[in-house]
Amino acid sequence: MTLKLKEIIKVLENWAPKSDAEDFDNVGLQVGDPEQDIEKALVTLDITDEVVNQAIEENAHLIITFHPLIFKGLKQLSGKNRIERLVVKAIQHNIALYAIHTNLDAQLDGVNGMIAERLGLEDCKILIPKTEDLFKLKFFVPHMDAEKVKDAIFSTGAGTIGNYAECSFNTEGYGTFKPIKGANPTLGTLDQRHEEPETKVEILIQQKEINNVLSMMKSAHPYEEVAYDLIPLKNENQTKGMGQIGKLKEPMAAESFLKLVKNQLTTTCVRHSDLIHKKIEKVAILGGSGAFAISPAKMAGADAFVTADLKYHDFFLAENGILLCDVGHFESEQYTKNLITRYLSEIFPNFAILTSDINTNPVNYYI
Numbered sequence: 001m002t003l004k005l006k007e008i009i010k011v012l013e014n015w016a017p018k019s020d021a022e023d024f025d026n027v028g029l030q031v032g033d034p035e036q037d038i039e040k041a042l043v044t045l046d047i048t049d050e051v052v053n054q055a056i057e058e059n060a061h062l063i064i065t066f067h068p069l070i071f072k073g074l075k076q077l078s079g080k081n082r083i084e085r086l087v088v089k090a091i092q093h094n095i096a097l098y099a100i101h102t103n104l105d106a107q108l109d110g111v112n113g114m115i116a117e118r119l120g121l122e123d124c125k126i127l128i129p130k131t132e133d134l135f136k137l138k139f140f141v142p143h144m145d146a147e148k149v150k151d152a153i154f155s156t157g158a159g160t161i162g163n164y165a166e167c168s169f170n171t172e173g174y175g176t177f178k179p180i181k182g183a184n185p186t187l188g189t190l191d192q193r194h195e196e197p198e199t200k201v202e203i204l205i206q207q208k209e210i211n212n213v214l215s216m217m218k219s220a221h222p223y224e225e226v227a228y229d230l231i232p233l234k235n236e237n238q239t240k241g242m243g244q245i246g247k248l249k250e251p252m253a254a255e256s257f258l259k260l261v262k263n264q265l266t267t268t269c270v271r272h273s274d275l276i277h278k279k280i281e282k283v284a285i286l287g288g289s290g291a292f293a294i295s296p297a298k299m300a301g302a303d304a305f306v307t308a309d310l311k312y313h314d315f316f317l318a319e320n321g322i323l324l325c326d327v328g329h330f331e332s333e334q335y336t337k338n339l340i341t342r343y344l345s346e347i348f349p350n351f352a353i354l355t356s357d358i359n360t361n362p363v364n365y366y367i
């Protein structure tokens with residue numbers, strides 16, 4: 001099965017919109033033409049020489065990577081460092097490079113969803129929810145057309161709060177307007193103020209839904225000029241953000257928990273703070289560098305926090321109240337490859353997607 005690169009990108013960005021990425025990040029298509037035909041994709045955590053060689057051998061003209069190869073602007077492509085060399089090599093072999101990184105971290109079913117699944121955590125919630133991602137849409141519509149316009153908006157999936165779909169608040173009133181020269185009014189007469197019984201509808205929408213929702217609203221609305229307000233909110237988005245917190249099915253002793261983490265996340269070792277004496281039940285997780293989330297994890301009442309890249313002084317923050325576990329950066333994120341492959345395979349069951357088995361961890365352990 002052949003897909004256009006842009007079809008694959010659309011699916012990935014529907015799952016993890018680029019707007020969900022952190023400011024420092026550089027996600028999306030880094031090398032390639034969206035119109036390019038792709039017959040096989042290779043999924044990796046990092047792009048290395050070995051990974052590009054594997055793509056060449058396998059005839060995979062797309063590499064989907066978790067960590068972006070290009071972070072900062074490139075001024076030359078002369079091959080003087082690893083990044084330039086690999087970009088040149090990819091271009092020479094007509095291989096597109098696509099990065100899905102902190103935008104995937106932010107999703108409930110993203111990087112941390114995979115860690116939660118492997119550790120057997122239940123009832124997972126976002127540890128540090130995103131703010132400024134939600135908007136309130138208010139619009140005014142004649143009574144008789146209110147349901148039709150709401151149906152159009154709800155058909156996009158907007159208006160969902162947690163497990164409740166089609167949420168709206170409606171108030172009845174009346175609007176006034178005077179069509180003037182050049183108008184082609186659905187209701188009212190030229191140069192006369194018209195009063196119309198209208199419904200004010202309020203719906204909560206996400207940033208990524210804005211364009212779609214506004215175009216559906218305008219096409220279903222009877223008026224030539226639709227009156228609406230789009231207001232940014234400071235509410236927390238409970239489905240997006242950094243890290244997650246969930247519960248183990250059965251509480252367990254700290255040592256048993258470390259064993260579970262070591263086995264399920266396939267780590268050589270787990271660096272951890274002092275063993276705590278209470279049972280571990282509530283567990284916070286954050287794939288990749290997570291020292292910044294130690295306080296939020298403690299505040300959320302986590303008994304343990306599984307993450308990576310903790311420094312010496314970070315371990316002192318445990319203060320016998322939480323078990324801090326550093327499993328290694330690569331180790332904490334390694335199953336993201338499988339997650340991306342699984343997601344794409346469900347949507348494109350006949351498309352060839354290969355999970356690279358190359359270990360791209362730049363850190364080695366001498367034991």
Ligand SMILES: [Zn+2]
Pocket residue numbers: 067287288289329333
């Ligand atoms: Zn990472």
